[in-house]
Amino acid sequence: MSFNVCGKSVKENDVIIVFMGHDSMFPLSVKEGEITQTKYGAIKHNSLLGHGYGTKFSCTKGWVYILQATPELWTLCLPHRTQILYTADIAMITLQLDLKPGSVVCESGTGSGSLSHAILRTVAPMGHLHTVEFNEGRCNKATAEFGEHGLSQYVTVYHRDVINEGFPVENAADAVFLDIPRPDEAVKVAAKALKTTGGRFCSFSPCIEQTQRTCATLRKPGSGFCEVETLELVRRSHNVKRVYIPIADIGIGDSEVRTALIKGENNTSSVLPCAYEAGDDMPVGEIIIRTTPENKDGLSSSKNPKRAKFDMSSSQISQGGGKSYEKGKTPPAATKYAFSTRTCILPKEIYGHTGYLTFATYRPGLSHKV
Ligand SMILES: C[S@@+](CC[C@H](N)C(=O)[O-])C[C@H]1O[C@@H](n2cnc3c(N)ncnc32)[C@H](O)[C@@H]1O
Incomplete structure (x- = not known):
């Protein structure tokens, strides 16, 4: 319980x-x-x-x-009978479907019951979930699980094909959720299940073609749906790295370059990271001075470049000689000056696509363009 x-x-x-x-x-x-x-x-x-x-x-x-x-922990360790929805998508679905205690929800298919558990926590104790699954084994397993979890009074599991037989209730639901193949073919039965006063619709599809067909069906004149929008939730990880942005050698001496940078005569903003905005008073990075024997400043070794802190608040470069340089992270050899800063770099490929969530509002009798 x-x-x-x-x-x-x-x-x-x-x-x-x-x-x-x-x-x-x-x-x-x-x-x-x-x-x-x-x-x-x-x-x-x-x-x-x-x-x-x-x-x-x-x-x-x-x-x-x-x-x-909890529904979140259950999602992480439930026995998988199908692909399931995870917490990031579930959170967006709960929010966008405007679910709350007392809501009546129609869902298809039940699958492994991952989403169902989250819906039940939200709509209980006054609401109800009608969940439709056409695989008999999954239907029975879900019924037994809901019973074991003490949730039977808030949910009814139906063994039927939602596309051909529709939802078991008419004009009763505040929200309809679809996670089935060919969701576009279930848009009509979803409209039938929703209250005549209106409600919210969501369809989850892993592929864009299905999503496009669902959107087209929802947008058909007379469908009763408006405010059609599709969201994709993608998890992003950010790798923090030190980057070096070379400062162009324009053929003038070190001290002149530094003077130019201080005065802003060298269009200093062009060597700063894009994140910099004028008026920002945070120090955002450092100017790395690569030293060579010819350097007039007398900085001795090219293996030991010196750093000059670039302080955005005072627009000054102050020499910060003694610091040791990060191993293996020297600026390009050809560059005498580089602007160094830490920044976030997105991985080349972003994994984590689960599917597209298409939401719509049901407003029967609505005639304006959607
Ligand atoms: C991906 S699973 C749903 C997973 C579920 N959202 C979860 O979080 O656990 C899709 C389910 O829909 C069922 N299904 C597919 N077409 C259906 C239909 N026309 N009517 C009812 N159920 C259907 C499948 O048997 C399957 O169990």
């Missing part, structure tokens, strides 16, 4: 999450007298009873954390 109530400690029949690491956790249904083996040793269910959620639990060869089950 742990998905529908927030308990302080473990009780018999609770579904808990045994956490052994961020990529190593599993759900466990606590049954008196049972024993479960983990890589850290056995867990005797009896000794879990009364154990506080969030605390360490000692096994024979180590310890694990005993966590209260």
Whole structure:
């Protein structure tokens, strides 16, 4: 009963999450007298009873954390029967569908129930989820899981083909969600399920062609849908790196270059990173002075370039000689001066595409162009 109530400690029949690491956790249904083996040793269910959620639990060869089950943790460790939706997409769906306690939602397909659990937490205790799945095995498994998680009163699972048979309710839903192949063919049944006063629609598709067809169907005159928009949520990681931007050698001496930089006569902004904005009073980087024997300034070794801090607030370059230079990170040999700064570089390829989320508002009787 742990998905529908927030308990302080473990009780018999609770579904808990045994956490052994961020990529190593599993759900466990606590049954008196049972024993479960983990890589850290056995867990005797009896000794879990009364154990506080969030605390360490000692096994024979180590310890694990005993966590209260939440839709987010369930998504990370549920038994996969299909591809599932993950928390980033689920969060956007919940927000954009305007889900709240009391909402009535129609979903298809149920799949592994990852999204369903999040919807149920949001709409309970007054709302209801009608979820349609045409695979009988998945349908039965989902029904059993919702029961085990104490969620049966908030959800009904239907075994049917949503495209040919439609949703089981008409003019009753505040929101409809589709995660099926050919979602464009289910737009009409979605409209039928939504309240005549209007509601929100979302379709998740992994491919753009499906998404385009869904958008075209939603935009057809007389469909009743407006405000059609598609979002793609892509996780971005940023690699922090030191970069060197060469300063052009325009054939004048070091001190003259520095004087020019200080005075701004050399169009200093052209050697600064794009992130710099005029008026920014943060120091953003350093001028690296590559030294050669010919340097009039008497800086001795080309292996030991000196750094001059470039302070944006005072627009001055102050010589900061003694610092050692980052190993293997010298500016290009041909360049006497380089502007050095730390910046964020995006990886060449951004992984993490899950799918496209198409949202629309249902407003039957609406005649303006959408
Ligand atoms: C990708 S899974 C859904 C995963 C689900 N959103 C989740 O987060 O766990 C798609 C499911 O839709 C079901 N499905 C496909 N076409 C359907 C249809 N026409 N009617 C009902 N269910 C359908 C499939 O059997 C499958 O279980």
